[in-house]
Structure formats: structure tokens, C-alpha cells
Amino acid sequence: MSPDDAVPVDSLYREIDRAAWARLAEGEQQPLTETEIVQLRGLGDRLDLAEVREVYLPLSRLLSLYAGATKRLGADTADFLGETDTTTPFVVGVAGSVAVGKSTIARLLRELMSRWPGTPRVEIVTTDGFLYPNAELERRGLMERKGFPESYDRRALVQFLTELKSGAHVVQAPFYSHVRYDIVPDAHVTVRRPDVVIVEGLNVLTPPPTPNDVAVSDLFDFSVYVDAEVEHIESWFVNRFLALRQGAFSNPNSFFTVFAQLSDQEAVRTALGFWNEINLPNLRENVEPTKHRATLVLKKAADHTVETVRLRKL
Numbered sequence: 001m002s003p004d005d006a007v008p009v010d011s012l013y014r015e016i017d018r019a020a021w022a023r024l025a026e027g028e029q030q031p032l033t034e035t036e037i038v039q040l041r042g043l044g045d046r047l048d049l050a051e052v053r054e055v056y057l058p059l060s061r062l063l064s065l066y067a068g069a070t071k072r073l074g075a076d077t078a079d080f081l082g083e084t085d086t087t088t089p090f091v092v093g094v095a096g097s098v099a100v101g102k103s104t105i106a107r108l109l110r111e112l113m114s115r116w117p118g119t120p121r122v123e124i125v126t127t128d129g130f131l132y133p134n135a136e137l138e139r140r141g142l143m144e145r146k147g148f149p150e151s152y153d154r155r156a157l158v159q160f161l162t163e164l165k166s167g168a169h170v171v172q173a174p175f176y177s178h179v180r181y182d183i184v185p186d187a188h189v190t191v192r193r194p195d196v197v198i199v200e201g202l203n204v205l206t207p208p209p210t211p212n213d214v215a216v217s218d219l220f221d222f223s224v225y226v227d228a229e230v231e232h233i234e235s236w237f238v239n240r241f242l243a244l245r246q247g248a249f250s251n252p253n254s255f256f257t258v259f260a261q262l263s264d265q266e267a268v269r270t271a272l273g274f275w276n277e278i279n280l281p282n283l284r285e286n287v288e289p290t291k292h293r294a295t296l297v298l299k300k301a302a303d304h305t306v307e308t309v310r311l312r313k314l
Helices: 018-025 034-040 049-081 102-113 134-140 154-165 230-246 264-293
Strands: 013-017 090-096 122-126 170-177 182-192 196-200 222-227 296-300 306-312
Touching: 013 018, 018 049, 018 306, 034 049, 034 102, 049 090, 049 102, 049 222, 049 296, 049 306, 090 102, 090 154, 090 264, 102 122, 102 196, 102 222, 122 182, 154 170, 222 264, 230 264
Parallel strands: 090 196, 090 222, 122 196, 222 296
Antiparallel strands: 013 306, 170 182, 296 306
């Protein structure tokens, strides 16, 4: 097939505007209080009762339908094969740029999905835990490319998800400290047979390095890409850096404490340096090109509110 004959990616999706999407959850009860929403909100994110009701309540309901259908298919397949039903976790991937709000969305979906019948146990695993330790990144000359696909132990992440999807009762992931900016030796995140696992990270939709390898996303049952215009993400990144300078960076144990005393002008210049030298190239080269691999794409406006939803056709 020549490039001119390629199927347009847009034809794979239904595009749903916010108003139409919000109507899909009409009559559903809002399960979260305003206080709970504030506690879930990340730095710079705009998240309120209306956003949860109009965007994320319909999404959690859709995920619940997918999870239920997947569970029934698993039971029917086991029955067909004459085997005992061994239902495994429903795995949701959440991808997107740095500062786009992935972590907030993952936390919010955990709270919403845990309130639906059939999925009371929902866990989050971030791919930060599968970054190589700083010492290994230094050895490989990758400290300046931390967050790029090659800075992750992809095989360890695939193995972790394979064990989950194979029905292991207990699976452990490495623990990453954002204060230390490094993997913590001998510390782990333990996952015990949840109903749903949400895997959040920059590169979770990246294709495998070779055709014979398993992609991380091959082990997902559903995936969400959080999208926005690049200039909006840049602004969010800079604003988050400024907020962290006054908060987490001031912790004397923080890897980033060196930035705590920067002036506003110096902090903006430093943040833009990180953005232009590391995060923007990673977004352009590795993250954004995987958008079409997602089951659903949330497109955000400049104020972090979701404008449109694109859902892949079955």
C-alpha cells in the first residue's frame, strides 16, 4: 500500500463534543464530593464538580461497561474451553505529555471506577517505577534523556503486566521517589489481584522496539491519551515548575532543592530550558506519535477543561 492509499487515522474515531459526551451520564449520581475532588486535583489542574460530572463520570461509566464485557468474555471463553474461570484484572493505560494532567486523571478514574459495581478494587501503577536507577542512567549516558523510552526498563514493565494478566495473586513494582528523583532500593509497590489496574505514564503506548517484542499497550484492555496544544502544555509545565519551587523543591531532601531560591525570571528560564531541551523533543518524537494507538483521546483546552472526546470505533 502506498502512502496515498493509507487509511486516515481520523476515520478510526468517533469525535464527540463536550455537550454530547456529558449527556451520556445524565441521571447518574455524582459519587464524589467537592472536597474529594480538590484532594485529587494536581498542581495547575482545573478540576471541579462540573468537569467530573460532564467528562469523567461518562468516561468511568464507559470503562465500567468495557470491564464488565471483558470479564464476561473471559468467563464465556473459559466455559467454551471447559476450564475454570480465572478472571484477570482489567488494565487501563493513561498516556500523554508531562504536565498534561495524566496523574490527576488516573487518580480520578480510580476513585470513580471503584464506586461502580463489579470493580471495587482499583490500583494505580505509574511507569516512573520502571525508570532505570539514576546510577544506571548515568552509566548509559541517559540522564539528560530521562523520560525518553530508552530510559525505562521496558522488559521489567512488560513482565510486571504479564504477571498481572496471567492471574498472579501478588505482583510487585519498583518504587520511585519524586523527592529523591530516583528509584528507592528495596522499596516496592505491591498489587494484590485488583479488579482494575490503571497504568499511567508518558510512553505506555509506544510500539515495541522490534516486531517480535511485546508492546506495553498489548497488555491493555483500554487506553486513554490526554491531548492538548503544545503551547498550552508548555505553559502548564512552566507554571507547575514555579509552584513546585515554592513547595516540593523547598524540601531540603529534594533532588531539586537547588532550584528553590531562583528568582521568578530565573525559574521561568530554567523551566523553559527543561521544556525545550527534554520534554518537548520527547513529546514530539515519542509521545504524540502514539496518540492514534489510544482507545480514547481527551482533548483539553487552555484551562485544562476537556473540549472534545474521540472514541475509537469497535
